[in-house]
Amino acid sequence: MSDISQQDSWQKLKCFTAARIALGRCGVSLPTREVLRFGIAHAQARDAVHLPFDAEALAARLTAHGFTTLMAQSQACDRPTYLRRPDLGRKLAPAARQALCAAETSCDLVFMVGDGLSSRAVHEQAEPFLIEARSRLEKEGISVGPVVLARQARVALGDEVAECLQAKLVVVLIGERPGLSSPDSLGLYLTWQAHVGCSDADRNCISNIRGAGLSHALAAQKMTWLVLQARHLGLSGVNLKDESDLIEAQ
């Protein structure tokens, strides 16, 4: 593109931050290239929110890796409802509840994978993370139950899932609110003896799981540490401080 816009003389400061600095200007306005660059990032973040969760495709890939999967759906019937009614995203649809309660399980831990606010995050991160996580958990002698794939899900939907499956521990993997530079970020929430009515203070969270953020291996390592501690202490949440960093440092 032509050079009608005025460049800023402090380009080299860009190496210190990912923030959009030294963008240059045309008069007082953004140059065309920056308007377009921003537009692409916003489009990707929007698409991440509205892209439907392809649970069948994920189930097929997980099954190929030896996981058992179960399907579930919250009471939010579509995306507009999901965005307006967070309360409905925290409750299982009656049919899903029946199906989960009828499932025969015997395990220490269940995973729930929910679309949350970024299906893209789930599509891209859930499978490789689960493979990494299972191998670490099994080394510690922890049995991994079925993976529940939940549509239009909020974090607290995992509480009802855990109740239905009578699991001691539930780990929710969910698409995080996408930022302009992070449309693909996965969040993880671990809750000991989850039940309907648990609050955020009862959970431990690992966020920003993605290529440019926390790697799958490191996230799985942190999660395994939290799982072992939760089982040892019989609790999760604010009273379980994440000190997995200290272990790494030793």
Place this chain on the structure above:
Amino acid sequence: MAYFSSIGVKRYRFDDLKTLMARATPERSGDCLAGVAAESAEERMAARLALADVPLSTFVEQALIPYESDEVTRLIMDSHDRAAFAEIASLSVGELRDWLLGDAADSAALARVAPGLTPEMVAAVSKLMRNQDLILVAAKCRVVTRFRNTIGLPGHLAVRLQPNHPTDDPRGIAASMLDGLLYGCGDAVIGINPATDSLSALATLEHLLADVIERYRIPTQSCILTHVTNSIQLIERSVPVDLVFQSIAGTERANAGFGINLAILDEAHQAALSLERGTLGDNVMYFETGQGSALSAGAHHGVDQQTCEARAYAVARRYRPLLVNTVVGFIGPEYLYDGKQIIRAGLEDHFCGKLLGLPLGCDVCYTNHAEADQDDMDTLLTLLGTAGVNFIMGVPGADDIMLNYQSTSFHDALYLRRVLGLKRAPEFEQWLVEMGVVDAGGRLLPASASHPLLGVMPKQEAA
């Protein structure tokens, strides 16, 4: 006491004042989520008809949230200035709208009655006002505050420089700060949202900002937007704190959710005043608010979110803040669904805050799961500039890489100055002229690679 109105043959009943207020509110997703919104467009208008006839004195006699159980209600009732109220005491809500729009309600008259207005009165009248009414009346309000410069003068607009970084890296923060200063931003405050809660890391950030402000003699103030109890501890440790920040809400329980109450805010205010770091004035507090915070904390008592927001301004008013910032689109679509709702909420908050005598600014912003985009932000920004907003945010490229949302950029501030002829805080603009950042007319000059401000940065490249 119930309220009634009729449209055609249909008669509507509203059980009490808070129900009437909620039903009269322009539609927004948060009130629907709370189950307090009108069920039809006609019910909403019926509520407005009834609300227009409610005497203002009703709000002095009836609390929406009981006096006994809520300290914000007690603050509103106990600090109500009856002498200031006398001038408008005989009016109904509908008549107050007419009075506010009339020529007799000039800047002096509005300042005179401000202590006599309660949050519920201004929230009620806002529900009868169109966007242009909210703009026109707010534009007549003058709220001027001072710390190291003068904010809120007519024809002026200040900008909070917000150089956030996801890991609080000092070089990353400094790079964004320089970018903003060289774009002529930072007169409202240089304010960082820290990623950390650690006191020593917070102290590092306070020193970073204080050193730059002192070294270049910048007529502005700094703020680290951490919990008020952290700021109190930093002050006790002799860290140079300019402004003390806190998020506040409009009910006692919602404030408890933020881990604060009036006693803690009193203590923080006194601590900040004790440092006497302001050179021109002693407005030392920076508050942030936003519609939906009370509902989000399960603490709205059946009161609509716009009225809860106005009640937060009663909390702010107690502390004569330098800045009050309504972070209007941050909370998400379950409270403000789309651009239309965000724009309306931004104008309401600015109007209500200004009418109550507060230095309102606005974080014109949205998240990626809201039905909004840059065009909506341009619209709200332009409307608020017209309404005389005291300050806006300045984030590099409008993209906050720490908080993951879109706000307004340094370029946006320049746009608003250009189309509306708005000037910076005079002391800050004079400094920019002396530093060769802008010309005598306030227009940006090209900065050379050897500009003295760039001396803030370490010489070596990032690792």
